[in-house]
Amino acid sequence: MKEVPCMYRLKPVCGLQARVELPKCMYRLRQIQGSFDSTDVRHNNVMAKSFIIEEQDNHPAVTKLEQRQEIILSQLRNLKRLVDELSRQLRVPPSSAVQPAGSICMKKSFQEVAPKEVLQLVVKASPSRLPHALLAVIQYSCDGVEDSSKVKPGCIEVKWYSHSTLSLPLPCLPTSQEHKCKPSVCITFIWKDAVKGVEFSVGNSPFWLKGEPLLMRVIMSHISTTPSEESIVSDVALAALLDSCAAISELTKSSSSSSVRQTLSEANKWFSCLDLIPSRYHRMSASEISLWGSLKGLCITNDGSLPQETPAKLNEWFTSYSRFLYA
Amino acid sequence: MVQDKENEAVPAEGTQAKSKKQLKKEAKDSAKAAKKDRKSQVAETQPPADDYSVGKYGNTPMIQSKEHVQRHYVHVKDLDPESAGKTVWIRGRLHTSRAIGKQCFVLIRQQQYTVQAILAVNDAISKPMVKFASNISKESIVDVEAEVSTVASKIEKCTQKDVELQVKQIWVISSAKPQLPLQIEDAARPITEEEVEGPNIAVNQDTRLDNRVLDLRTPANQAIFRLEAGVCRLFRDILTDKGFVEIHTPKIISAASEGGANVFTVSYFKGSAYLAQSPQLYKQMAIAADFDRVFTVGAVFRAEDSNTHRHLTEFVGLDLEMAFKHHYHEVLDVIGQTFTDMFRGLQEKYSAEIAAVAKQYPVEPFVFLDPPLRLEFSEARALLKEAGVDLGEEDDLSTPDEKLLGRLVKAKFDTDFYILDKYPLAVRPFYTMPDPNNPKTSNSYDMFMRGEEILSGAQRIHDPEYLTERAKVHGVDIEKIAAYIESFRYGCPPHAGGGIGMERVVMLYLGLDNIRKTSMFPRDPKRITP
Numbered sequence: 001m002k003e004v005p006c007m008y009r010l011k012p013v014c015g016l017q018a019r020v021e022l023p024k025c026m027y028r029l030r031q032i033q034g035s036f037d038s039t040d041v042r043h044n045n046v047m048a049k050s051f052i053i054e055e056q057d058n059h060p061a062v063t064k065l066e067q068r069q070e071i072i073l074s075q076l077r078n079l080k081r082l083v084d085e086l087s088r089q090l091r092v093p094p095s096s097a098v099q100p101a102g103s104i105c106m107k108k109s110f111q112e113v114a115p116k117e118v119l120q121l122v123v124k125a126s127p128s129r130l131p132h133a134l135l136a137v138i139q140y141s142c143d144g145v146e147d148s149s150k151v152k153p154g155c156i157e158v159k160w161y162s163h164s165t166l167s168l169p170l171p172c173l174p175t176s177q178e179h180k181c182k183p184s185v186c187i188t189f190i191w192k193d194a195v196k197g198v199e200f201s202v203g204n205s206p207f208w209l210k211g212e213p214l215l216m217r218v219i220m221s222h223i224s225t226t227p228s229e230e231s232i233v234s235d236v237a238l239a240a241l242l243d244s245c246a247a248i249s250e251l252t253k254s255s256s257s258s259s260v261r262q263t264l265s266e267a268n269k270w271f272s273c274l275d276l277i278p279s280r281y282h283r284m285s286a287s288e289i290s291l292w293g294s295l296k297g298l299c300i301t302n303d304g305s306l307p308q309e310t311p312a313k314l315n316e317w318f319t320s321y322s323r324f325l326y327a
Numbered sequence: 328m329v330q331d332k333e334n335e336a337v338p339a340e341g342t343q344a345k346s347k348k349q350l351k352k353e354a355k356d357s358a359k360a361a362k363k364d365r366k367s368q369v370a371e372t373q374p375p376a377d378d379y380s381v382g383k384y385g386n387t388p389m390i391q392s393k394e395h396v397q398r399h400y401v402h403v404k405d406l407d408p409e410s411a412g413k414t415v416w417i418r419g420r421l422h423t424s425r426a427i428g429k430q431c432f433v434l435i436r437q438q439q440y441t442v443q444a445i446l447a448v449n450d451a452i453s454k455p456m457v458k459f460a461s462n463i464s465k466e467s468i469v470d471v472e473a474e475v476s477t478v479a480s481k482i483e484k485c486t487q488k489d490v491e492l493q494v495k496q497i498w499v500i501s502s503a504k505p506q507l508p509l510q511i512e513d514a515a516r517p518i519t520e521e522e523v524e525g526p527n528i529a530v531n532q533d534t535r536l537d538n539r540v541l542d543l544r545t546p547a548n549q550a551i552f553r554l555e556a557g558v559c560r561l562f563r564d565i566l567t568d569k570g571f572v573e574i575h576t577p578k579i580i581s582a583a584s585e586g587g588a589n590v591f592t593v594s595y596f597k598g599s600a601y602l603a604q605s606p607q608l609y610k611q612m613a614i615a616a617d618f619d620r621v622f623t624v625g626a627v628f629r630a631e632d633s634n635t636h637r638h639l640t641e642f643v644g645l646d647l648e649m650a651f652k653h654h655y656h657e658v659l660d661v662i663g664q665t666f667t668d669m670f671r672g673l674q675e676k677y678s679a680e681i682a683a684v685a686k687q688y689p690v691e692p693f694v695f696l697d698p699p700l701r702l703e704f705s706e707a708r709a710l711l712k713e714a715g716v717d718l719g720e721e722d723d724l725s726t727p728d729e730k731l732l733g734r735l736v737k738a739k740f741d742t743d744f745y746i747l748d749k750y751p752l753a754v755r756p757f758y759t760m761p762d763p764n765n766p767k768t769s770n771s772y773d774m775f776m777r778g779e780e781i782l783s784g785a786q787r788i789h790d791p792e793y794l795t796e797r798a799k800v801h802g803v804d805i806e807k808i809a810a811y812i813e814s815f816r817y818g819c820p821p822h823a824g825g826g827i828g829m830e831r832v833v834m835l836y837l838g839l840d841n842i843r844k845t846s847m848f849p850r851d852p853k854r855i856t857p
Contacts (some may be wrong), residue, residue, distance in 0.1 A: 124741070163696060164674065
């Protein structure tokens with residue numbers, strides 16, 4: 001995964017009570033006029049250790065940014081763990097080195113490994129927040145459409161379960177036909193009320209991961225055998241787009257217009273950056289299907305249509321992609 | 328020396344001799360005291376002259392069905408704010424009573440439901456009546472006529488929290504001994520680790536079982552056995568709806584059902600017989616007799632000297648057997664779905680009972696998946712391996728392995744009930760059908776609740792020649808099972824089935840720690856009474 005460039009790299013600190021201020025300049029000299037400045041760099045090495053500073057009025061934007069940073073760092077840790085897990089399953093050594101910008105290791109790993117183990121997933125979701133992208137992928141798997149741009153036919157086997165605590169009605173589920181080829185992904189799907197979004201675990205791993213975009217990335221990377229040039233994207237932009245998809249999934253009916261606009265604008269920004277998803281040339285890639293799924297969820301929330309805050313380009317793409325999926 | 332003969336008495340050693348005068352005085356005093364006692368006894372039975380509540384309270388004569396009494400009784404559970412203002416008759420037990428000044432608060436209990444009743448001295452209720460009520464011994468059965476009234480604040484200690492009774496009449500139908508071997512309050516107290524105010528007395532299991540009649544009156548026990556009845560009813564109803572026929576198999580048999588030494592021997596006229604360990608043979612004979620789908624509910628006897636939390640020497644077995652067309656999974660699906668339907672039925676129809684049990688024995692609610700989760704033994708092996716337990720290909724699961732697997736399955740799939748299919752052939756009985764696709768596995772399965780096994784089943788070998796061959800492989804004496812093999816010689820459809828212990832299912836469903844809690848009068852190696 002590409003390393004995000006920055007001046008300083010610190011270990012993420014979790015649960016720390018005290019606020020830590022990162023130095024904004026190389027040196028800070030003691031004030032010779034006025035009161036004594038406690039941050040005398042000649043006595044205390046600011047770079048070496050953190051220290052508690054006097055409470056200042058925090059700019060809300062800074063606090064928000066720090067919180068976001070923590071979230072992203074924990075997501076990166078989870079992703080790294082997942083990559084290591086998948087690499088182990090694909091029988092390649094786990095990659096800890098930074099990948100060159102503009103490429104991902106998926107293509108190389110697919111070429112090196114011939115037969116893949118069946119990817120075993122346990123997925124939990126609630127009927128109140130349907131995983132549209134996942135259901136679409138499963139439907140295509142069931143339909144067995146012979147199209148290299150779409151999911152390989154018969155490659156996802158799903159066992160549907162309802163949890164005993166489920167009180168909400170189930171949606172219409174994709175009906176599976178008898179698979180002609182051995183499935184490459186086996187999903188144990190549990191419908192449960194008290195699940196926010198989608199939770200999943202891979203193989204026998206005890207960890208539970210969250211988010212449909214992440215799940216789509218796992219599935220698509222496993223079943224896709226012909227990664228085309230168009231699917232090779234920069235990790236940062238892809239991650240940012242998938243991040244936006246997660247943020248879109250969090251929107252509800254009660255979300256304010258400004259937050260909806262801001263979230264969709266953010267998604268549109270990354271969507272526009274990715275020339276590799278042109279509106280006339282669709283692929284069932286993780287990013288596209290995740291974006292479509294998140295927007296579809298927004299449609300359901302808004303009684304069938306995208307909110308008016310949706311940028312025109314995104315709206316047009318969504319309509320076009322829906323036609324592509326339901327064709 | 329002249330002695331005064333009148334006052335002469337024989338002195339006791341070390342005491343002064345009493346004079347006749349003194350003796351007379353003592354006799355007079357004792358007569359006076361006896362008269363006073365007699366008077367007070369009479370006063371107890373006869374109301375005082377100023378008692379205006381005469382005819383509204385007292386001890387009724389023993390009910391010998393002398394006459395028909397036209398009186399409608401209301402169950403305590405039906406007392407609600409909608410009955411406010413109505414005068415009702417209830418019959419229940421006096422749970423507790425507390426006299427405060429001119430008032431007496433009485434808790435009446437009917438099965439697992441309680442309601443508060445009040446007697447207060449007024450124009451209709453006299454002081455002697457209030458005193459009588461406060462002196463009724465606990466657990467006595469009483470008839471109470473009262474007016475239902477609503478309360479300003481809920482009475483938390485009662486099940487009927489929104490109403491109370493203003494007593495008009497109170498009669499003792501059957502009096503209980505004042506000294507009870509155990510208090511219902513103590514037996515019904517939840518066991519918590521937190522420190523509570525007042526005496527935190529817990530009644531131990533042996534005391535409960537020795538006084539089972541009293542112990543069964545607690546709300547939790549009332550709920551447990553009602554739920555157990557529900558399990559049986561649901562089992563019958565669900566299977567009957569699926570076309571099963573209930574059969575009744577003999578319990579006195581001539582040979583041990585499953586082999587081994589765990590059989591009770593009984594003297595049978597001039598010889599001996601055994602108590603049935605399972606209805607296995609008879610279920611299969613019923614299938615061979617074209618009943619297609621059968622089930623049985625009956626006693627099972629196992630002379631296992633196991634003093635554990637989950638073994639009894641006598642329990643109720645719920646067994647079923649079913650013929651199938653091509654694959655034993657047809658049967659497995661039916662069994663699995665039966666359990667799911669049963670759990671759902673309990674959830675829907677017995678939620679009050681489940682809550683009552685959880686109040687005394689708090690535990691996580693039982694959760695399951697629909698359809699039931701089914702794993703193969705190889706998947707279970709992989710899960711255990713991930714957790715650090717390495718099982719050989721032909722190894723069985725030990726009890727700790729089963730418990731660990733239960734926890735892993737719960738963490739991964741969020742279910743307390745699952746099916747484990749394709750057990751290793753080496754660990755199954757001789758009559759289990761081997762898996763044709765894998766010589767090391769069998770067409771057999773176990774089902775688990777909260778990490779403990781509740782059912783063991785399989786496709787049975789229905790071909791007599793193959794059965795003989797498998798019996799030889801297992802070193803079983805063919806002569807001893809000749810009758811068993813013979814029953815397959817006249818054509819028998821492929822079939823599979825299994826059996827569960829009713830008490831164990833209830834124990835695990837409710838998350839209880841001991842099977843004796845779910846057996847009304849349990850039998851184990853150390854207990855054969857009451």
